[in-house]
Amino acid sequence: MITHLELLNTKALQIFSQGLQPLFRPICRNTARSDVMKLYGEEKTRMMHFLESIEGRIAITTDMWTANYQKKGYMTVTAHFNDDSWQLQSRLLRFIYVPCPHTTEKLTNVLMNSLLDWNIDKKLSTLTVDNCSTNNCMIDLMVDKLPFDSLILGRSLFHMRCAAHILNLIVRSGLDVFGHGIEKVRNSCRFWTATPKRHDTFQKNAKCENVSCKKNLVVDCKT
Structure with a gap:
């Protein structure tokens, strides 16, 4: 539902645009949505034909992502393959x-439907996922749904564990040893970057102590 503020902003944008070019006639949101979906359909058809023309196999990576502001979960499905020039290519197939x-x-049904929708269920090489029990069970269900003769080496190479996630777990385990000190640094960065006034005060104090540094305080990303 469009709010009153959004309506005012839309009207103001129309007035501004017509002031620049009186002949400008903005389209409605339904037309914009229709154009976007039409373009998506054309690009999807083109990409499906391209994937079908690939003689090699396609590796899939998938992950779940939760939007902080919506608290809703989304699945991404990405295809990785080598083109005719033996260059690694990656394409985001679904964000659902x-x-x-x-x-x-x-999760299994959503992923399987995505593979069937793109007609690549019989061209898979590997499926890379995070190291959690849910994904382990999902792999077992996926193997049962896929044709046995479509996977290489009797499906023994189908399940691939995300190396980046493994390294992340190792680093987190190591940081837990002195996690109390790290949390103090994080809290300090959050405090001094909360407002412009605090940031300026921090810069003045650093200058008074003859601390020379051109970088700003940044709260790190735990992931």
Whole structure:
């Protein structure tokens, strides 16, 4: 639903645009949505034909992502393959909302439907996922749904564990040893970057102590 503020902003944009060019006639949101979906359909058809023409296999990576402001879960499905020049290519196939609860069966169905929708279920090489029990169970269900003769080496190479996630777990485990001190640094950065006034005060204090540094305080990303 469009709010009053959004309506005012839209009207103001129309007035501003017509002031620059009186002949400008903005389109409605329904027309914009229709154009975007039409373009998406054309690009999807082109990409499907391209994937079908690939003689090699396609590796899939998938992950769940939760939007902080919506508290909703989304699944991404990305295809990786080598083109005719033997260059690694990656294409994001799906970014789809997955309603709660995120059970193994639901995640499996969403992923499987995505593969069937793109007609690549018989061209898979590997499936890379994070190291969690839900994904382990999802792999077992995926193997049962896929044709046995379509996977290489009797499906033994189908399940790939995300190396970046493994390294992340190792680093987090190591940081837990002195996590109390790290949390103090994080809290200090949050405090001094909360307002412009605090940031300026921090810069003045650093200058008084003859601390020379051109970088600003940044709160790190735990992931």
